[in-house]
Amino acid sequence: MSDFLLEIGLEEVPARMIAGAEAELGRRVSDLLQRERLLAVDTKVGAKVTTYSTPRRLAVLAEGVLAKQADTEEQLTGPSWKVAFKDGAPTPAAQAFAKKAGVAVGDLKKVETPKGEYAGAAAKRAGRTANEILAAELPKEVLSIYWAKNMYWQSPAGHKSSGGDPVRSGKPERFVRPVRWVVALLDRSVVPLSVAGIAAGSASRGHRVLWGEKPVAIPAACAYKEALRGAFVVVDVAERRQIIRKALDATTRTVPGARWREDEPLVETVTHLTEWPTVILGNFDLEYLALPEEVLVTVMRDHQKYFAVENAEGKLAPHFLAVLNTEVDAQGAAIIRHGNERVLRARFKDARFFWDVDQKTPLVARVESLQHVTFQKELGSYYWKTEENLRVARNLASLVKAKGTSFDEVALVKAVELAKTDLTAELVKEFTELQGIIGGLYARAQGLGEHVALAIYEQYTPASTEDEIPASVEGQLLGIADRIQTIVAMFGIGNAPTGSKDPFALRRAANAIVKILAESQLPLTLGDVIDASADATDHVPSHPGGKDKSAARMGHPASPKRAQVEEFLRERLHFYLKDVRGFAYDVVNAVLAAGADDVRDAIARAQSLTTARGSEDFVAVSAAFKRIKNILRQAEEKGFVHGNWVNVKGPEAKNLRSAILSLADEVARRREQRKYAEALALIATLRPTVDAFFDKVMVLDPDEEIRGANLALIAGVFSNFSTIADFSEMVAG
């Protein structure tokens, strides 16, 4: 058994793409070895596939690879025995068959088949060697790895082969970045493959600066990791991550009481930006702490990939941590720290300059200038958007108020009016990721009140499904109004997301609406949200340049546009329940089939159903509902009509009828009170009655009256007890 190593040497791969590609390479190699029967699955040693990556390489090590596929034997059937042998002597037909099967004529055997006696042969297929298979198959696998953005580096048409080989005469390979070397080893010998025109060898490359240009010899596949460690490259991603975390801890300890701000995504990024990570601590002048923390952290994290440091009280401290891709002595560290500090100082200075400039024009004086900021060219400016948001927010506000939720309505209106004005601020132009947050900070600094400031500040949260929702009712309403306005207006001009394309991030917007409704106390349903926006969309953009204004109208509640938006939000609710909350797909389907308008109610029903589904009675009841649905469908196909259930015959049917009558009101009342667990427990008590009914009663009785009564009866079960969830959607087990 052997170890197989593949390393693809690349120019620096974008950090954000490495993890996915590394996993995909591991999967592809593993699948290939399995498919080609090259993995020693049945031995005690077993097979193991490990992947590695750095910015300059993707690698995979497969242990327990067979040198060769096992030989196989295939039973072939040829001409009939009579045709193959005349008087015991082989005919040309027998000879041809033997040749095709690769056996001697004498090895042909008589086989009995239902059609008579035939000539048979056991054809041997010699297993191919791992070397052969990997050389032939692996390059395709590597080049099929998905990258968000590919490039050419060789001449796109320069591959024209003179030999007329059709496969190679087309374009050269595209890949995320140029392939510069390839290592492919089965134990100690090179596998003769080539990727994107680069022939594999046994020489890798080390850290650009610490090791330099000389090759790194990989003596054997299993020695890969250690050989590269010797060349200042840690190929194991988890190990690099650990090194970075430890170094961050250790470096922070040099400042008493300090802690580095945990930042998982940033740890990932710097892990994929380094081959030999070390950490230095840098400082900045105390005076910059007067700037808002959000600005300082954004500059450090997003622009410089530095970790922020906080003091024992959790307040930002005037330090930062930079993860380096090198190792230097104290003098080198001083030089690098000095350089990083200068860059940060310049950026902080800029930020302070912009902050000061921005204060000369308060937010309230910026509303008019939104006329010059385009929201969407077919719809209008952010001035238009603000007017629309106001209308939607007012609608939402009156609904919420009518249902008894109290909040600061004046602050809400002010916040909506000013929400987008920070788009004209210099600081936002510099740090676009801080839009909203800057607006909120300015509102606070300009004395517009905490409710206004907070609502503006939080308007873009949640930015993802993991993010928190706005804390204030004003912020929640602003966030919903802004997003539903965008969704409805975009759908109106035909910009609904399709497949994987969602250029306006409308799914994210809808996810946020669902999340806010789910995790706040707002008394709003998805339908309410759409209603609030509906009349707004009848106000078509007044902005010149908008075309086909009528397309933006949502018009009547029953219009196809509205149905489209409803369906879209329902899909997002489905996503939320299943992927964010982790409910089983059948629970989600069952719950949404019984109503998808009230988000928090759907969650409560899903929770109860998830708890109830384990009980045996409940499984049986679910099966019965599936049966009921099937029978009702059959009956409908055959044109059977429902009769009156008073006409049912026999004790089982009558028992079921009484059970419905006695339980229906109880269940309905509990549903009303949202006591779903109790309601479901009551429904589960139907089990013996339903089981007995299906045991003894043929629903589709030949007698039309009985059949009609039976159908009415089971339809009654379905309609009375499917109001919490459609149990027929449940999957057993």
Add this chain to the structure above:
Amino acid sequence: MPQAQPAPRVNPTSLTFQDLLFRLQAFWAERGCVIQQPYDVEVGAGTMCPETFLRVLGPKPHRVGYAQPSRRPADGRYGENPNRLFKHTQFQLVLKPPPANVQELYLESLEAMGIGLKHHDLKFEEDNWEWPAGGAWGVGWQVMLDGLEITQFTYFQQCGGLDLDPISAELTYGMERIAQFLQDVDSIYDIVWARDPQTGAAVTYGDVRLAEELQFSVYNFEMADVPRLWEHFNSYEAEAQVLLEKAGKLLNDEDAAQKEKRRFPLLPTYELALKCSNLFNILDARGAISVTERVGVIGRIRALAVGAAKAWAEQQTE
């Protein structure tokens, strides 16, 4: 508390701004590049010079380097911001096709400027480049040295809306940043541009360029005459359009002599497009281009630039 760091002497014998340019030019000249003088028409980036924009088209190998003053009127700060300029200096290098060791060559060029990589932290971070008005884009990196972006490294994929064959690698060195870094100064204006070898007296970046930064900021933001700028724009555009139309007819005419096609002035046509691009930038800095106009005007420039590029590519095949 931040401790007072002893300011490390990064480079005790700091090279002057002009030394850095000399070194880079010599480095690349020794590696077979033609060293060109800066292009004498206003451009927003070295990429827009015909030495890059047009020469990356077509099959002919090409290696060129030049220091290009690049104008971004809206970035002007009246000489008051220590890190921002209306006009900065890009050292622009094009390698067509790129050699397999292009990154290693680049690192050597840093060493040639006195950047001892052993004492610094270097990273290639993803950064793709795009110039929509030129129908041009590529993928590559920003090269970070101790947290400072010093170079844009791009593999061109398309230019003038045309797929490139062969691919070109473009390296754009930000010379002011590199000088600030090596000379360890906080303000661009303190960069030593030149030093008198006899007296040791320094001439600073501020001495050389501050007046230009101030006066062009005043012009671009306050005094540029908007109607007249539009007149210029329209007139350059009209001339370019006439030329492009003639070029189209001539290049499609199978009976036309090859010699006639070759002498058709497409380089001047492209220069007219560059004029329009610069005028657009001034109008933009002046706040004279509304949002609704913006896309349209960029489209007009694109028509000229892409039109010239396509005609040029065709002319080269004649």
